[in-house]
Amino acid sequence: MLEEYGRILIAAALTWILFVSVDIFWRLPQKGGVSGAKAIGDMIARRGGNRNGGWMMGNIVSSPDASAGTLLAACGVFVAGIPGGIAAALLVFIGNRICHDPGFAGTTGALIATAVITLSTQFGFIPSDFIVGTVIAILTIQGLSLTKASHLLGRLWRWRA
Amino acid sequence: MESLIATVICLLIAVYGAIRAVAERETLARLPFINVMNFGIAGAIVLILPHPLTLVAAAAYFIGSTLEANAIASAYAKRGGT
Numbered sequence: 001m002l003e004e005y006g007r008i009l010i011a012a013a014l015t016w017i018l019f020v021s022v023d024i025f026w027r028l029p030q031k032g033g034v035s036g037a038k039a040i041g042d043m044i045a046r047r048g049g050n051r052n053g054g055w056m057m058g059n060i061v062s063s064p065d066a067s068a069g070t071l072l073a074a075c076g077v078f079v080a081g082i083p084g085g086i087a088a089a090l091l092v093f094i095g096n097r098i099c100h101d102p103g104f105a106g107t108t109g110a111l112i113a114t115a116v117i118t119l120s121t122q123f124g125f126i127p128s129d130f131i132v133g134t135v136i137a138i139l140t141i142q143g144l145s146l147t148k149a150s151h152l153l154g155r156l157w158r159w160r161a
Numbered sequence: 162m163e164s165l166i167a168t169v170i171c172l173l174i175a176v177y178g179a180i181r182a183v184a185e186r187e188t189l190a191r192l193p194f195i196n197v198m199n200f201g202i203a204g205a206i207v208l209i210l211p212h213p214l215t216l217v218a219a220a221a222y223f224i225g226s227t228l229e230a231n232a233i234a235s236a237y238a239k240r241g242g243t
Contacts, residue, residue, distance in 0.1 A: 004166055036234025043189045061196045062231040064224055071200055072223065075207040076216050084216055091217070095224035099231055131204045132167040135174050138200045142193035143178055 007125055011133030015070050016140065018116060019109055020156065022066035026105035029056035029157040034100060037062040049147035050154030057142060057150060063101035064092050066109025067141075071134040073113035078127035085114025168208040175201025189237055192230050199226045 023029075029052040032038025037058030044054030060067055069092045076084030089110035096106050117130050141149045178198035182191045203223040207215050 004164070008167065008170070034231060034235060035238040036231050036236075039234055039238035040189050040192060043187065047190075057193055058234070061192045062227070062234060064227055067200075068223060068227070071203060072216070072220055075204070075219055078207060079211050079216050080213045084213065088216060088220065091220040091224070095220065095227065098224060099228055126164070128164040128167045128208060131208060132164075132170045135171050135197075135200045135204045139174050139177075139197055143174070143181060143197040146190065146193060 004129075007129045008132050008136070011120075011125060011129040012136040013133075014116065014120070015067075015074075015113070015130060015134045016137035018113060019066040019070045019134075019137065020141075020153070022069075022109045022112060023056060023060070023105055024153075024156055024160050026066070026103050026108070027160075028059045028065060028103075028105060029053060029153060030161070031055060033059050033103075034062050044146050044150045047147055049150035051150075052157045053150030053153030054146075056153050056157070057146070060138075060142065063099040063103075064095040064106045065103075066105045067134065067138050068092060068095070069106040069109030069111075070113040071131065071138075073110040074117055074127055074130035074134055076110075077114060077117045078131060082114060082118055085110065085117070089114065164208060168205055171201045171204040171208060173201075175205065189234060192234055195226075195230060199223055199230075 040058030041054035045051040072088035073085045076088035092106040178194045182194035185191045203219045206219045
């Protein structure tokens with residue numbers, strides 16, 4: 001029981017690092033992308049948050065990004081192993097095109113997450129740890145404090161830019 | 162249901178996101194909390210019913226809800242209000 005909580009926390013930390021670095025690698029904080037993402041970033045900036053961090057959060061809301069890719073890849077590996085993870089990457093790719101997102105952050109995130117989750121099953125993790133881990137990771141970004149999260153993402157973005 | 166603890170955590174986070182979204186007054190600021198709720202529900206769908214086709218259902222739910230959030234946000238962006 002206690003062991004499962006520990007695994008879930010480690011999985012949450014791993015997925016957080018994974019999707020934030022993939023999103024920043026694909027330059028999600030650089031601009032608003034679609035008009036809705038820009039509006040969310042501007043709203044967070046108006047409340048005292050960081051504009052680049054806010055744009056990244058807007059992009060996460062408006063199109064399936066690496067966090068969605070990680071979640072669906074974890075679901076895919078949970079139900080069908082590696083083929084499930086690849087199917088999830090394909091579904092995220094189709095979702096990106098439906099949402100008018102020209103980027104590949106979601107697809108890359110899903111493929112990397114499939115590899116990470118498959119590897120970590122060798123170390124005693126089970127794929128469901130990563131499903132709940134991704135949900136906890138997205139909670140820390142989108143669900144606790146919009147301004148604080150945007151400052152953290154903005155600081156990471158300045159490091160990359 | 163293979164992992165009860167994981168399912169319960171997903172559902173609790175989904176309920177938390179829904180409560181934060183209802184408590185928030187500005188529509189654009191609600192969308193990130195709705196996003197948290199969608200993550201929780203998509204995870205819970207797969208955890209409650211582990212079957213390959215469930216992946217398609219969860220992806221359809223998640224991508225559909227993302228598209229809706231996208232539509233709401235751009236409608237508000239064009240209108241210029243909050």
